[in-house]
Amino acid sequence: MLFRPDARDFRLIGLYSARVLMGVGVAMLLPATLGFALGEVNEAWGFIVAAALAVLLARTAEWVCRTNAALTTSHGLAAVGAAWLLAPVFAAVPLLLSGHYVSYLDAYFEAMSGFATIGLTLANDIDHMARSVNLWRHLMQFMGGQGIIIVFLTLFARGGGAIGALYVGEGREETILPNVVSTARFIWRVALTYAVVGIFLLWAALVTAGMTPGLALYHGTNLFMAAFDTGGFATQSSSVGFYRSQVVEAVLMPIMVAGGCSFALHYWLWQRRGRELVRNLESRVLATSMLLVFAVMCVGVARIGLFADVGPLFRHAFFQTVSAHTTTGLATVPGRLYLTDWGVLAPGMLVIAMALGGMAGSTAGGIKALRVGLVLKGLRRDLRKLLLPHDAVVVETYHAGQRRILRNPQVMTAVVVLLLWLVLYLAGTLVGLFYGYNLQVALFDSTAAASSGGLSVGVVRPDLETPLKLVYIAQMVLGRLEFVALFVLLGYLVAIVRGRA
Amino acid sequence: MSLQAPARAVSRLGVLGGALVLVALLAGVVGVAEALRHPHADVQTATLAEMGDVRDEVVCPDAPAAADDGAVAVGSGELHDCPALYDGLRVRYEGEVVGALLSRRGVAWTQLNDDDYAGVLGPLPAHRVYRGSNAGVGVLLPTGVAEVVEWVGGPAARGDVLVVTGTFHRVDPASREVAVIRADSAVTSRPGGPAPAEPLPARRVLGIVLGIAAAGVTAGPWLLRRWSR
Secondary structure, three states: OOEOOEHHHHHHHHHHHHHHHHHHHHHOHHHHHHHHHOOOHHHHHHHHHHHHHHHHHHHHHHHHOOOOOOOOHHHHHHHHHHHHHHHHHHHHHHHHHOOOOOOHHHHHHHHHHHHOOOOOOOOOOHHHOOHHHHHHHHHHHHHHHHOHHHHHHHHHOOOHHHHHHHHHHOOOOOOOOOOHHHHHHHHHHHHHHHHHHHHHHHHHHHHHOOOOHHHHHHHHHHHHHHHHOOOOOOOOOOHHHHHOOHHHHHHHHHHHHHHHOOHHHHHHHHOOOOOHHHHOHHHHHHHHHHHHHHHHHHHHHHHOOOOOOHHHHHHHHHHHHHHHHOOOOOOOOOHHHHHHOOOOHHHHHHHHHHHHOOOOOOOOOOOOHHHHHHHHHHHHHHHHHHHOOOOOOOOOEEEOOOEEEOOHHHHHHHHHHHHHHHHHHHHHHHHHHHOOOOHHHHHHHHHHHHHOOOOOOOOOOOOOOHHHHHHHHHHHHHHHHOOHHHHHHHHHHHHHHHOEO | OOOOOOOOEOOHHHHHHHHHHHHHHHHHHHHHHHHOOOOOOOOOOOEEOOOOOOOOOOOOOOOOOOOOOOOEEEOHHHHHHOHHHHOOOEEEEEEEEEEEEEEEOOEEEEEEEOOOOOOOOOOOOOOOEEOOOOOEEEEEEEHHHHOOOOOOEEOOEEOOEEEEEEEEEEEOOOOOOEEEEEEEEEEEEEOOEEOOOOOOHHHHHHHHHHHHHHHHHHHHHHHHHHHHO
16 A cells, blocks of 8 residues: 655655755865866856855755654655756756856756766857866766765765665665775775876876867866766867877777776776676676677778778777767767768667666666676576476576576566666657657667767757757656666655555 | 555645745746846847758758869868768868867867857857857868967857868878868968956855855854854
């Protein structure tokens, strides 16, 4: 029987959502500081206004919702869903005040795209955008990629056990360490280590490419956040193609791959368990899938004779493959050329790569290599059962940190989630078809929005139809949270309407 | 949503009231943001100009017409729509230098935008006529030619608008870059310069007031606790 939520339920959801909001407000002080330092005073005050509004509402909500009640899983999931819908409301304010967005809805779209690490943009004239605002776009990706809930609650909330419920809500599979706080700290440690090394390497590559050291540091920092958090925003409208540098691309690719790898894998590598890279089911599936996509893409591009020799073919095809498969969305090729100069097969492979995505428990989106691996293993087990004698016992195993036996519920869950992903991709495609886009472009941008792939062939632009903007926003948040948190939030709404007192 | 009967469920009216308060607060946030947008005496409402649409059928000309010097005048839209047609052709292209001038090994790479922000409209946020994302082409300039560039477009700056003449390559044979113009001459058709922003006093005043209030509610209780000890 479904019961209507009581005051304690609302308080708990409100309290934890408010704490996340508080964190978003505090985070805005960083671009505000940069804005004041660079003389972008109007933008800097915009950040102060937005930060103050977020903090004031968060403090009020914390006071109204104060409670000592324990957080349960359903509260945690609903709080995650609510926080992910609320945070962009405030994060969009400085974007709107930058003057580069037509409407508040466009700014909200951009903020959601940032937090969900999608990389699709509705910004106008990015090439003249204030540096503080551009930093904020990338910072949102960093926060969203690491998991805004975990980022802020490990800083602002006490009680690791209580926030364990929130951890799962953000699409993480399982904790790496015994408790959530130590897991979150490990995620921070990994991110900061990669940040120090990655930003330095990108800075050096950009200086080598001819950029001044100061500008290289700014671009390098933003590029790192876009690549490691598989975000895909770029400081320039022409994305990575702007730098015209193979060195920059060579540095970015391992950073994108690192972002697409699960934090669990990082943990095992951190512990010098290098063999895990070869034995792990996910890393094997991801590597195989990436190589297949790359090979077919090369065939697709080679067939149309775009590249005279294999060097540039491999370079551009591999960068696009890595970017799409890790659902980053950085590009060395203008999006329009995917339609006019890359034939049909290569863009099709990009769609498949984005749809499959990276590893579970990483900053990447998409179906995830783990689920693909489990479904394939399940299929193999069923085929073996059919081929072997009736009374044969068939046991399928896989490796994820340790050798594990494949169980039916795991396969079932993987299949269900995989089907949900396909429905999500198709839903956006259908709405795109309704508005007259052809199947190729509707599927491309719908998959990019849902999987956080972020590459675009031009459907997503400021004069995009409003219902499509709303559909893409829904796809972004559903994909990023992997359905469950928003389903629980919807469950609360149903309980309010139909539940018994 | 509890599996066990809750102690006291909130009435639907109560939930509706709370939801309305939340919606009103969020609408207030949106209202404040809208009120603080850049004021423009000439255009008060945002104008969304017609943009390139992927639904439009791409029609490439049979043979591009060249001028007396053999160069075809092109825009980035034509180059991206019909790259095969212009591959290897001598082209003349005009656009604003944006981002940076990346000088290395005797050449300089840059991006020349030929969108409306590079033209008469000028960069955002100085107006409210929105024309979508930027459009441009990567251009490779010999270092000697690149010396004409004095202003690079970016935040609070309009870049020089250059007219470059050179060869368009779908894939440049030397650099292996995609869709670029290897230019051999460049002339500044409109010099760039600073594009300073008008100060917005209302934003500053509200920022100070709200900032003090936010700092107060955050640090206030903590300070009170310390003083009461």
